[in-house]
Amino acid sequence: MGKKNLSLKDIAEKAQVSTALVSYVLNGKEKETRVGQEIAEKIRQIAKDFNYQPNYLAKSLRSGKTYTIGLIIADISNPFFANIARIVEDEAKKNGYTVIIGSSDENAAKSRDLIDVFVNRKVDGFIIVSSEDTEEQVQDLMDKNIPFVLLDRHFPELPTDYVSLNNYKAAYEAATHLLEGGYLKIGFIGYKSRLFHMKERIRGYQEALQNHQIAAEPEWLLEVEFNTLEEIRTGIDNMLEARHRVNALIFGTYRLAISGLKYINELGLKVPDDLAIVSFGQAEAFDLYYCPITYVHQPMADLGKTAVEVLVKKLKGEEGEKKQVMMEAEIITRSSSKAKAAVD
Amino acid sequence: MGKKNLSLKDIAEKAQVSTALVSYVLNGKEKETRVGQEIAEKIRQIAKDFNYQPNYLAKSLRSGKTYTIGLIIADISNPFFANIARIVEDEAKKNGYTVIIGSSDENAAKSRDLIDVFVNRKVDGFIIVSSEDTEEQVQDLMDKNIPFVLLDRHFPELPTDYVSLNNYKAAYEAATHLLEGGYLKIGFIGYKSRLFHMKERIRGYQEALQNHQIAAEPEWLLEVEFNTLEEIRTGIDNMLEARHRVNALIFGTYRLAISGLKYINELGLKVPDDLAIVSFGQAEAFDLYYCPITYVHQPMADLGKTAVEVLVKKLKGEEGEKKQVMMEAEIITRSSSKAKAAVD
Structure with a gap:
């Protein structure tokens, strides 16, 4: 049981209520419709019994928000980047974002593949530790108005947001x-x-x-x-x-x-x-x-945290100007x- | 220009051909329809000029294949896992798969979040380095028939595929x-x-x-x-x-x-x-x-490679039996x- 995904309509039929009501309950909005506790519980139980999976993909196609950040690092096997990834994750989590990570392994073609995969997976924005010869990819992101922040490495000739070191x-x-x-x-x-x-x-x-x-x-x-x-x-x-x-x-x-x-x-x-x-x-x-x-x-912790901060502000539309942060080493x-x- | 996504229909209108034909061309299947080189070129040029973005999300909803593997590691800041991630990536790449990575940071709740995010992003399957107390999540994946292989750590009481060390x-x-x-x-x-x-x-x-x-x-x-x-x-x-x-x-x-x-x-x-x-x-x-x-x-390289091998075979339907690999250390x-x- 549970292999075939039930639709909202299937659940509505079983619960003998409207599809709209099922949708409200399963999206946690039952209060808005003043539906009785009992009905709400029944709907949830049916969804659980039949292993209902909300189709987030279709949902994100409609809402356009996924609360996901794509982090592309230059080489996951390099502890500097792996540690920075951990910091970015922790900070993103605090802001309600999940981070999915890809490693370009200092390879421009792999970097482009990852950006494509993540764009297709509808991340809300990117944090990127750039590899060599990826200026064009970065320019593409700018052209397409995809929010991103470069971390640790940047291209001085490109007017992007970045957080890096002096x-x-x-x-x-x-x-x-x-x-x-x-x-x-x-x-x-x-x-x-x-x-x-x-x-x-x-x-x-x-x-x-x-x-x-x-x-x-x-x-x-x-x-x-x-x-x-x-x-x-x-x-x-x-x-x-x-x-x-x-x-x-x-x-x-x-x-x-x-x-x-x-x-x-x-x-x-x-x-x-x-x-x-x-x-x-x-x-x-x-x-x-x-x-x-x-x-x-x-300052790995500061670099990672600031990058998340800058990106999240952009995603919330709070950041208008370019944000270019240059940190000092010690x-x-x-x-x-x-x-x-x-x-x- | 280029901000609003053109639909296939928009392109068809501009090129004065059918929407189906546009779809064939942009999916690289023009040979099947014997469309002339000139028309195909025209369609591609329009798509390029107007910065057409194929909607892979919608596409993957239909085809159900994304050629993406979700890799969940227990802690990205631990070089052992970061190195294994790099190996998994390289091996997956050879098999035509892109890897997206999440780090559960040895935290069961974070692990569940990541699994949900990746399931919703329609990865074809998982490779997981499990955190403590995640048996239920693993059981869930089995119940839902989502292909996965446990790597490095496994639960002896659960009959999953795994590749780990003796x-x-x-x-x-x-x-x-x-x-x-x-x-x-x-x-x-x-x-x-x-x-x-x-x-x-x-x-x-x-x-x-x-x-x-x-x-x-x-x-x-x-x-x-x-x-x-x-x-x-x-x-x-x-x-x-x-x-x-x-x-x-x-x-x-x-x-x-x-x-x-x-x-x-x-x-x-x-x-x-x-x-x-x-x-x-x-x-x-x-x-x-x-x-x-x-x-x-x-044997990190062997562990990583074998995990990819086992998963890819499953994804291709070549692997029927449970595959439980126990490797020897030196x-x-x-x-x-x-x-x-x-x-x-």
Whole structure:
């Protein structure tokens, strides 16, 4: 029993009432019709006995509201995004929204598929951590007037709402922290990427060096393609064999730091005596490392919450103007970047 | 232009053809009607110019197939589940399915919400990593004949399809590995949970001790509620102050291990000399720890892939029988559980 879905009409017939009345009761609006408690109970019991499933799909076609947010993250297997997803969910829940999540896995085609699937599933709006080369998709959403907020990554040339980090400043400060600690030969390992946040991190590092009259060796900047062990090995080897050997390293993401630290361990280099370390992003591994790692703390909770806030306001029609929020990171200083005087 | 959705009829009028023909063309079935290339092109151009959006919702109401899988994981912020989600996605993609993800955050009510949302969004089937106390929801899915596969966690009393781990055996082997290495006083830190996988891990540990004629002290087994630092501190303190002080510890999840190792570092205990360690689950932090941690390797890739395989077969009607797959874990032995002779 219960396999075939009963219609409202079937229930009305069984209860010997009108279809409209069944609809009122099952939508919790029986008070508006002053229907007796007994009848309402009877209708609900029949619906339950026959395993009635309200057809929300058809319903949402009519009302146009689903109280669902589509969250597209760049890579679910990256703890930074997974944690941000959890924050977005918790915050959306508080606002009465359910979040459905898709992971584009840093792939533009997959990102487009997901946006299509979610649009077809009638999410009310999107929160998107963009992948590379998805500007056109974002432009499409704007053209179609679909509400969305970009999170963590944005495209400066597109006038979208976004909540992201001042990556330039964070990198500038990370480099300055090392310089002030007496480390004048600083390498940077980032990704070769067209994404703005990564380019900003590299720019911040470079300008900090320039403003401190440090002439960087070409080997000091490594932009890897896929974060393979070979790329990291070769790149770090080059930095250590450069005309001016690096004595400090900034990692552009926590994953690059994990790879790099594994190789640094292999080489038997001591942190910070042989090599001081600062990494973007927080990680459990940084706490358990023999020399706790200094990192650029990204305010994940604030980023996620603010994105939900901005989107929900848009969905409620409360937000007229573009909302572009740029948050500040904080350097969490630990032993891996102890001032040089204290080390030597 | 483009804001209001054109209907097929609108397009038909503009192109001066029948609505049926428009439908055929826009659904890529023009060959069946032998419509001329020119007309087909004209229809597509009109649809494009006026930003026509096919109404997939209405479409899926009719066809009943969406090629979408709903994946419900127990906690997206847990890398184990986030990684498994990535594997499920990749595998589903290969089979032509898109995955939409929800995280129940180990909360039965949230799990039910998500199942409802996904059922209403007409996913073709589910892959679920169950939270505690969700047996009824699982029973509901069975009653409603909604195809699903449980992943990683299952309920032995419910005759569902599932793909999970032989947790009893894995824990038995982890304890045996330590016993054979000369560690006879082994503690276990797990969760106080009604979930089968956790109970099986505890049972495996206990039976291994019994079968080796070890009488466990009551303090050796710690079942925490929330993995707070206080619980971990108190529990480990008790183990170290027991009549027979533990010289080895098994952690029931990688997260418990991270908490425990932080406290063990605080205490200044050396691994494995003061305390040998084996943990369930793999983690980056285990590799970077000064003494690499021995762990029970859960075959994530196989678990995820097999779950998709089982579900897709069901969706295609190829799978008649219940499919219950129990996979084996593997102990990856490293320095943290070096045999005692080698330590002393």
